[in-house]
Amino acid sequence: MTTLRLRPEDPADIGPVRMVLAAAFARPDAAVPGEVALVDELRDSDAWIPELAMVAEYGGEVVGYALLSRVFVQSDDVRAPALALGPVAVAPHRQRVGHGTAAVQAGLDAATELGERLVVVLGDPAYYRRFGFVRADRMGLTSPWSGLGEPWQALALPPTTSGEGPPPRGEVVFPAPWSRV
Template structure:
């Protein structure tokens, strides 16, 4: 019986990840979807956290991907706070709608919780991301480049791994330069 294996991406996965992203985000008007370039460019920045780039492997083939990268939250007062952005998330078209996307996102979120991360933002389908606990980022007082899109701009407060309590700071989420091309 073939099982789904979830693990952090390793350097040999770059090509298969590109193929999954290209297939999942394919559009007839674009040769290479911007999500492919986004991941390639993020790999060369300090935002890249290799332990939070998760792949789903089925039958020895990379079929899913979820990426969490470092972004900053600029509160109204005080210093910037490191938080995470989820995306892109992709599943190869021939393996969609069988739970691989849910599994790879949950694996990435679990890994971030284990590392003591506190907050994740995402721009995506509310119906999909609600299952993980995401809700409107505006309710947490979070703004950012996509805040004007309404419901797809979402956030998730992760369970504290230490005695850290209370809500995360409110403010503007700042993304690294590669995100500006998406």
């Protein structure tokens, strides 16, 4: 029986991850989807956290991907670390069987283990609600995508120590690669 294997991306996965992203985000108006370039640029930036680039492998083939990368929440003079989820992609021939959900959950679990407190995402509320995401404005978070309403979402991860306060509030500042998507 073939099982799904979830693990952090390794260098040998770069090509297969690009193929999954290109197939999942293919648009007739773009030769290479912006999500491919986004991941490539994030890999070469300070926003990259290797343990949070999750690959879903099925039968030895990379079929899914979920990336969590570093962003910051700016409030007055405080700059707190947070994570952005995305892109999330599944190869078209393996969609709708749970591979994307599994990759996202593995990434969120790994982020929690690393002591991260907050994740933001821009995406389908019906999909991300299953992980506990809520409208980001309800958590006091703004961004260039705040005007989109429901798709701009956030998730407070469970604290790893009892002394941790609430997640940060303020303007979510994305690294430069995000401005080109």
